[in-house]
Amino acid sequence: MPPEGALLESRSMRDSVMGRIDALDKVKALRLLPDGVHITTEGVARYFEIHREAVHSVVKRHRDELHANGMITLNGSDLQDFEMANLATSADGAPVSYPQGRAHLRLFTRRAVLNIAMLLRDSDIARCVRTYLLDAEDDLRKGYANLDRRVTDVETCLGGVGVALQELGPVLHRMSYRLDSLDRRLDATNQVVAAISNRLCQMSEDINRVDARVDDVVHQLRDLRRGRKRR
Template structure:
């Protein structure tokens, strides 16, 4: 797990933590401009409880990194356009108290503020943010290790199942062959039974014919015969 010193010194480690902007509000409420996106230098300094000069020094030393995380400097027409947008978002009499920079305005986003928290050494608030980040990293790693352990256990079980299936394969093939043989024998038996049924039907027909002939003979035997005539 990375340490606080590593976080202060390694830009690559800071990049990995840039998605955790939610940590800022867990430590302290961050006052945003009316658009809900940007923060002024004064408000960032107030958040970290440091002077604006201390904040500007950190910003200047790591300007490329911070610009990659949303830091922007507005001048001229861009600045005037931004002020108009902010005034249109400000409600009621609050618009009159909106501070308008005369010549230029440096704006931070939440990502930029989190970037500052991972660089500012003189602020207790920044240290607290770093502690939250590292604790969250530790919790995430513990959950990852637990998940990895469970997946490894499942893989071991599946490996055992695979071995069992390999051993069961020949048995299943032999059973399949026996079932096929039984199916063939059963089919032959059905054919024999069908032939026997036909033969029995023929026999029954013959029996009925014999029975009918015997009935005729018996009937003739019962009939009276005329007495012989005397000559």
């Protein structure tokens, strides 16, 4: 597992785990504004248990990176509309108080807050978030390594099966040839049996005809004997 400081120093490493916003609530509940999406600078400071100036300092040093991960600054009519929609209560039911006449309002998404967690050096909460991220990535890598081993084992087994199939190839070919030969012989035998059956049918008809002729002869002989007796 890489050291916790790697996230502080490497933007590419931070980008690689930026999707793990679940790490925030695993360490501490993050209370968003009523829109369910954003949190103010003050809210970020409360989450990390630091002064808001520490948040401003991180923003100054990494403004582009934070903008890329959802940080926005509202002013003018956009600010007024947002304050009207989120002025009543915060996500946890507590009243929201905005300074009157502010010129702008900086807001952070969960992704931007996670980004700050990987940039803050002097916050125990931020350290816990970084540790959670690194542990989760380490578990993921171990899972991938275990999967790779299983895939390798399967490939090894399949390789053995391939060799066995290659060795069985000639045997299967010979068996196929013999089965074809048996099929041909069986067909020939069936033809002979069919011919014998036909011949037997013909013989049966011949026998029936002979029987009929014999019966005729017998009847004729009986008739002759009866004629003689009458004389």
